Amino acid sequence: MARVKCHKCGHVNEEGQEQCVSCGAGLPKVKIKSKGAARPAEAGGGQQFARGQVVADRYTVQQLIGRGGMGCIYRVQDKLLGEAVALKTLLPQFVKDQVVVERFFNEAKIARRLAHPGIVRVHDIGSADGTVYISMEFLEGRSLRGILDNLPLGARMPLGQVLRVFDELCAALEYAHRFTIHRDIKPENVMILPDGSVKLMDFGISKLMANTRLTGASVVMGTPFYMSPEQLRNSRDVDQRADLYSVGVMLYEVLTGNLPTGVPKPASQLHPAVPLELDRFIERCVDPEPANRFQTAAELRAALRPILERATAREQATIHRENTPRPARAARSRLAGAVLCMAVAAFMVLGLGVAEQARGRLLADAPTGVADDPAEAEWNLLGALWGQARRMAMPRAESSPDIRAALTEADTRWEQARSRHAADDLAGARALGLGALQCAVAAATWEDGMAFVPPGPAPGTGAWMDGFFIDRTEVTIGAYQRFCEKTGGVFALPPELAGLAGDAATAKMPLCFVTGYEAMAYAAHLGRQLPTEAQWRRAACGDAGTPFPWGDAPREEVWMGYLHPVAHEDTAADVSPYGCRDMLRNVAEWTRTVPGRAADALPEVGDSLLVCGGHYAEPLRSLMAEATAIPFHLRSATVGLRCVRTIPRDLGVISAQLDVLAAAS
Numbered sequence: 001m002a003r004v005k006c007h008k009c010g011h012v013n014e015e016g017q018e019q020c021v022s023c024g025a026g027l028p029k030v031k032i033k034s035k036g037a038a039r040p041a042e043a044g045g046g047q048q049f050a051r052g053q054v055v056a057d058r059y060t061v062q063q064l065i066g067r068g069g070m071g072c073i074y075r076v077q078d079k080l081l082g083e084a085v086a087l088k089t090l091l092p093q094f095v096k097d098q099v100v101v102e103r104f105f106n107e108a109k110i111a112r113r114l115a116h117p118g119i120v121r122v123h124d125i126g127s128a129d130g131t132v133y134i135s136m137e138f139l140e141g142r143s144l145r146g147i148l149d150n151l152p153l154g155a156r157m158p159l160g161q162v163l164r165v166f167d168e169l170c171a172a173l174e175y176a177h178r179f180t181i182h183r184d185i186k187p188e189n190v191m192i193l194p195d196g197s198v199k200l201m202d203f204g205i206s207k208l209m210a211n212t213r214l215t216g217a218s219v220v221m222g223t224p225f226y227m228s229p230e231q232l233r234n235s236r237d238v239d240q241r242a243d244l245y246s247v248g249v250m251l252y253e254v255l256t257g258n259l260p261t262g263v264p265k266p267a268s269q270l271h272p273a274v275p276l277e278l279d280r281f282i283e284r285c286v287d288p289e290p291a292n293r294f295q296t297a298a299e300l301r302a303a304l305r306p307i308l309e310r311a312t313a314r315e316q317a318t319i320h321r322e323n324t325p326r327p328a329r330a331a332r333s334r335l336a337g338a339v340l341c342m343a344v345a346a347f348m349v350l351g352l353g354v355a356e357q358a359r360g361r362l363l364a365d366a367p368t369g370v371a372d373d374p375a376e377a378e379w380n381l382l383g384a385l386w387g388q389a390r391r392m393a394m395p396r397a398e399s400s401p402d403i404r405a406a407l408t409e410a411d412t413r414w415e416q417a418r419s420r421h422a423a424d425d426l427a428g429a430r431a432l433g434l435g436a437l438q439c440a441v442a443a444a445t446w447e448d449g450m451a452f453v454p455p456g457p458a459p460g461t462g463a464w465m466d467g468f469f470i471d472r473t474e475v476t477i478g479a480y481q482r483f484c485e486k487t488g489g490v491f492a493l494p495p496e497l498a499g500l501a502g503d504a505a506t507a508k509m510p511l512c513f514v515t516g517y518e519a520m521a522y523a524a525h526l527g528r529q530l531p532t533e534a535q536w537r538r539a540a541c542g543d544a545g546t547p548f549p550w551g552d553a554p555r556e557e558v559w560m561g562y563l564h565p566v567a568h569e570d571t572a573a574d575v576s577p578y579g580c581r582d583m584l585r586n587v588a589e590w591t592r593t594v595p596g597r598a599a600d601a602l603p604e605v606g607d608s609l610l611v612c613g614g615h616y617a618e619p620l621r622s623l624m625a626e627a628t629a630i631p632f633h634l635r636s637a638t639v640g641l642r643c644v645r646t647i648p649r650d651l652g653v654i655s656a657q658l659d660v661l662a663a664a665s
Contacts, residue, residue: 048072048089048131056128059087059135070094071104075138078123085123086138089131101132110180110203111136118172120191120201139201141194145187148254159273160315162254163308165190168198169247170301176200177240177297185246186226187253224517224633225259225602226250229288229490232517241290244300248285248293251278260286261524277307288490375426381651382433386414386440388658393443402452402579403443409454410439438467438647441654445661449473450645451539451579458534459545460624466649470531470539471642473566473581474589475522478507480514483522491521494635508565510587510640516609516632519590519641528643530592532599533627535644536612540584540623542577547622549574549584554620563587563616580642584623587640588615595629603632611639 049061049072059076062084066073071094076087094100111122121137142150144165147157169190176182182189182203191199224232228245231238252260255278256270266279281303287293294300390407397403413436421429435455442452450469458465477497484491492498494513500506514522516530523529531539541547548554550573567581574585583589593610594601603609610627614620615638630639648654 048092049074049129055087055133056126059085059133061087070100076135078135081123084138085135088134088136090133092130095131104132104134106203113179114176114203116172116175118168118198118200119176120199137199139191139193139199141191141199143188144190144192144250144254147192148187148257156257156271156273157254158315159255159275160308160311161196162251163304163311164196165192165198165254166247166251167301167304167308169200170297170304172198172200173240173243173247174297174301176203177243181238181240182243183231183238184226185243185250187250190250225261228290230290239290240297241293241295244294244297245286245290247300248282251285252282259524261521264524275307275310281307288488375430378651379421379426379429379433382417382430382437383414385651385654385658386410386433386437389437389440389444389654392658392662393440393446396446397443400446403446406439406443406446406452406454410436410443412436413439434649435467437654438649441647441658442467442469444658447645451576453535453539453578455647456538456543459537459541459543461534463534465534465538467647468531468535469645469647470535470578470580471644472579474510474587474640474642476507476566477509477511480511480522481507483525486525491518494518496635496637505565509563510566510582512563512587512637512640513635514590514639514641515635516590516592516603516630520592522641523643526643528645530590530641531644533591533593533610533612534599536583536589536591537624539578539580539644540576540613545624546577547624549576549623554622584614584621586616587638588613588628590632590639590641591627593627607632615639 049055051061051063053061055061055076058079059074060079062075062077064072065075065086071088071090074087074089075084077083078085090101090104094104105125109125111120115121120139123135123137125132125134127133151157169185173182173185180203182200184202189200189202191201193199226246226249228238228242231242231245249260252258252264252267255267255274258264258270260282266276267282268274268276268279284293284303285300294303390410393403393407397407413432417429417432417436420426420432439452439454442454446452447469449472451472453468453470455467456465457463477493477500481493484493493500496513497506520530537545540549546552555573564586566586574583575581576583588611591610591612593599594603594607595610608629609632611630612627613623614625617638630636648657
């Protein structure tokens, strides 16, 4: 059956509705086809042109090298230029959209005016074979995003290399800002060539200083995690300082592996190689007030240069010392010092920068007596960490049934693991032992107000999931208001709730009208995340995938049909197997899952996030019902959130976490 999506709040209504059941707005005529209908973008395997095909009598297709939500990029041979170029095309379903085509060509028109070694060069624009295209310089290299994604676990780019990349990026922006604002600075749009030089790409949503026609008021364009507050509100009137804000966000991410959402820690606290002066530099870049930021790319680059020069000098001094011959004793002393430094750093940053080194050190130092058997050494390390976590949890377990239950689960799984180990099934023993360790770590790091979901299979798929904590109740309006106050005005109560601020009864109601981006920022300031769809379902339904909190059959008599305070006394029936309340009957909840993408993929403008659970404004539904995909920038009266904290699985990270916890207790 076809369904109709509300243009105002994004709620998907059943066919036949004239008004949205969520917000009351009149429904559009456009209908959403049921899941399984062919998507035009996927026709032909998601590729418009085949290898060897000639486009516009000029470009011979060699291979598909990239694909996004709106277009493809091919490596082609340009017969006119006699060289390989990149051909960027728009997917057929967008060719008839005049606004999209105009923005697509806007990229080429802007880039053709930019002649700078740090900006990708555009050759030609045109239309042929049912599509439109831009041909541009073909770059051998990798995007900054590709480099970050391929770093070993816990590794970071060297500080000097990072600062050289950003120095060149600022040089390109200094030139580009004479003509345009990029408005989508992010790692995906920065290419690093084999010689280390930098190219800035994708001016597709830029605007020329003299052209405001393409971007109307209240239209938000860009990638929200990198966008300044003023750009989130309205993309039309931003200036070059919005790009400089994005540079600061990206620099923080490259240095720490995290995005500075919520109230972030200084970069130097997350990565010991970051100097304190970079903290102040980043803080100025991402100041919510444009007047407090660097005002031009030239000013930003001038402030970065001294930090780059000192980092380069330190690198050269280190290389000189390492290349200088040393006596054997001095070499041994230097090695011992390096090992000690690695251990200390692991404990300081909780595995964010050196988890792998910590893990290797722990395996090497474990008193196993079988140093030549890594699997046996890892087994002994699992046991040592399990025992350490268990001992740390015992004092609190005396007064907490939940912690006692987690320890019982840890003991049961450890006995099963020992049985596998005795049978020489080391792989099975390690898997069970890791589950036991995660349960023990959960007991040691227990947080009031959260429920623990132990490692186990995902309902419906059987895929194995790590253990995690999840909020027992939905986030309240009061909790979100406190978050907004901490951010100093960067975030504010949704306009629909602004008039209710300060009311004690309202503060206990579940938060709604927040966008997916705001929900992610709220979770991040607590050091948490939104759940994935799989995490949400397991917390709601348990391992068996029970469709209702009370069993397999619906019970209409427990339906309330109106929004009620969090953990209201009349909601006792709506409690999941793991103790989570109101997952069915109050508000539906954002997840961080983008349909068809990896669970941790960051959404971009135009993307949707899956929303799980029932809500007060619709009939009773199964917890296992299909999730609804809602554009993550939309607000709805029926969508709220709760947060999760995943238990780590890396032994180095777990060891560092336990040591820091022990030092603080």
